[in-house]
Amino acid sequence: MAISDQEVRLPDGRVTLADAATIGDTRFTNGDLAPLPIKQRTWNTYNYAALWIGMSHNIPTYLLASGLIALGMNWVQAVMLIALGNLIVLVPMLLNSHAGTKYGIPYPVFARASFALRGANLAANLRAIIAYWAAPFVLVVAIALFIYMAVKAHGFGNILSQPSKLGWGHRFWPVFFPSLMGMIAFWSTLSLNMPDFTRFSRGQRQQAIGQALGLPTTMTFFSLLAVFITAATQKVYGAPIWDPIQLSGKFHNTAVIAFALFTIVVATLSVNVAANTVAPSYDFSNVAPRFISFRTGSLIAGVVGILIQPWRLLSNPHIYIFAWLGFYGGLLGAIAGVLIADYWVIRRTELRLVDLYRPGGSYWYRRGWNWRALVAFGVGAVLAVGGAYSTPGGGPFPSHGLISPLKPLYDYSWVVGVAVAFVLYIAFSTLSPHRQLATVTAPAR
Secondary structure, three states: OEEOOOEEEOOOOOEEEOOHHHHOOOOOOOOOOOOOOHHHOOEOHHHHHHHHHHHHOOHHHHHHHHHHHHOOOOHHHHHHHHHHHHHHHHHHHHHHHHHHHHHOOOHHHHHHHHHOOOOHHHHHHHHHHHOOOOHHHHHHHHHHHHHHHHHHOOOHHHHHOOOOOOOOOOOOHHHHHHHHHHHHHHOHHHHHHOHHHHOOEOOHHHHHHHHHHHHHHHHHHHHHHHHHHHHHHHHHHOOOOOOHHHHHOOOOOHHHHHHHHHHHHHHHHHHHHHOOOHHHHHHHHHHOOOOOOHHHHHHHHHHHHHHOOHHHHHOOHHHHHHHHHHHHHHHHHHHHHHHHHHHHHHOOOOOOOHHHHOOOOOOOOEOOEOHHHHHHHHHHHHHHHOOOOOOOOOOOOOOOOOOHHHHHHHOOHHHHHHHHHHHHHHHHHHHOOOOOHHHHHOOOO
């Protein structure tokens, strides 16, 4: 164990404060944002696998998968795309999770290292705004619904044999790539704020294995059920019913309808408690730590979540997948590019824990803002979503794109955002390094 005046470094690489009082008098901390003491970091592999099971079994997951069938894909194409998207988004998720486990800090504090103490509010609250939007029980009900619809469709063969309306040629690929970006964007929120959860981990191995086991497998299996159920509705009712709430309206037994709606409520609570409440609670607390606690942030999140009426986004799969997921995925991809470049390339995972809470320290930059992160994010975001477009009558964007020359990039929005911001941040930090960077990259002894 290495001990400095301010930090304690364990043999497994985790870091904590030598004295919590070191950051107790700054305006950038409170009890919820402070580094978690080692004795409170108790989560193991099971906890992270269970977390993902709880977050994955929900209505938006179902809609994302069923929407692919509604767009014309067959079950093979839809499941392939879902599995690939979740494997891709797992990479930045694990990269950003590392800091939470190593330093015991939540996402908005981690973002201070690259965006600066004040600039981190941009990265944190952009993610918080997007957040407004009993898992085993939900899974069992989904399996039961799948079996019921398979019987109504006269067997699995009728479901599996349905051809793709898009084929595998020139009609499929223009839908595949934007849909893949939407699939990645679905969990691009958690790819940023997983430090909110991994700060509780016993070590890097536990959180990494737990997430690798929990996310791709659970999302793919639950999505597979949604795909099969939606394909069955196409066979039974003559058109795909992608919304499970609308599907429940096809039942005639009052008890069955009530049970279905109860399941939907349980699924909604399951995902919102973890995925859509924890992050904005920390993020709002980061804005004014002295006045907004985690609990107060949760209340703010709940009120704002109702006011912005996110259910309007679910009016059809084109708006949900292409307009909503594609657009915000590009924005969050640009933030992810900055975070990964700063933490893994520029700092090589070494942070000065106390300075994350200290005005005038290593992460104060210029009056609390780091222009390198802001410009890299801004350029990455514009290139990623500046060409946002919708088919005529299929969304809020003009068919020629917001910025016409950038329209081709929008089909790859998340990838463009990550790549551009990643490269630019490294270039800016190399050509114009922060004057205190040398003291930051060397581990404290």
